[in-house]
Amino acid sequence: MIVIKCGGSVLHELSPSFFTSVQQLRNSGLDVVIVHGGGPDIGQLLHALNIPSEFVNGLRKTTKDVLDVVQMVLNGKVNKTLVSLLQVNDIRAVGLSGVDDRLLQAKPIDLQTLGYVGEVVHVHVKIVHALLRHGYVPVIAPIGMDEHGQTYNINADTAAAAIAQALSADKLVFVTDVAGILNDGEVVKEATAHMIEAMIADGTISGGMIPKVKAALQALNSVNEVAIVSGKVPFYKEGTWHGTMMKKEVYV
């Protein structure tokens, strides 16, 4: 099983080779689950609607109005666009969010400072297995729900890591708009926790790459391999991966 997180940064620039890579993985016998982001699209609609929003520690502070927009964009626009793209590339896909069959049980991180931003407390994997069993690729929007039906905006990197861990995935792949972790313009082919911490400390890793590598390190507690790759070029071809690889055994 492989969990692929598709970043909002690259959703509108996915190359045909992205879909070929997904096909190749499926043909090699792996189940594929996709989790997507959509930060830039959310930002655009908030701006168009004149709804103010700010980021606190890399997370979008989510008021009730912001939550409405986040759900409209992720569940509506982004999820259905990605599902239709997969479909036209001959990949049978079904879109859902963490609300469907309570897939992502969530709780607020800190209502006071972040509003309706959630963290995953449990992943109810049954619906994912049911879809995989019937040959579908589940495409998941990172919206969570608590026991009262309140929904939450969950960072897509952390949602993907939680889903990969709950499914005991063999690999978690972050597809983004750069070819991997870059250091002096070069892709770091193999990264260790130690290297990543040093690169955060000296500013080499910044911005949106920080939550990604943190989610990657978290996932490595139970997932054997994590990759950070580009959605603009083939990331997997004939058994070879292109991007930054992180392996579990390096950390234990």
Ligand SMILES: Nc1ncnc2c1ncn2[C@@H]1O[C@H](COP(=O)(O)OP(=O)(O)O)[C@@H](O)[C@H]1O
């Ligand atoms: N060392 C680094 N290597 C690669 N990208 C980095 C690095 N430091 C910061 N970044 C930034 O992280 C971005 C990817 O994060 P983000 O925009 O949040 O993507 P996504 O929407 O795919 O989650 C890159 O486009 C790049 O601008």
Ligand SMILES: CC(=O)N[C@@H](CCC(=O)OP(=O)(O)O)C(=O)O
């Ligand atoms: C809490 C929080 O910040 N949620 C994110 C969810 C989307 C996301 O993570 O999209 P990317 O993968 O494109 O960054 C947001 O509102 O932008």
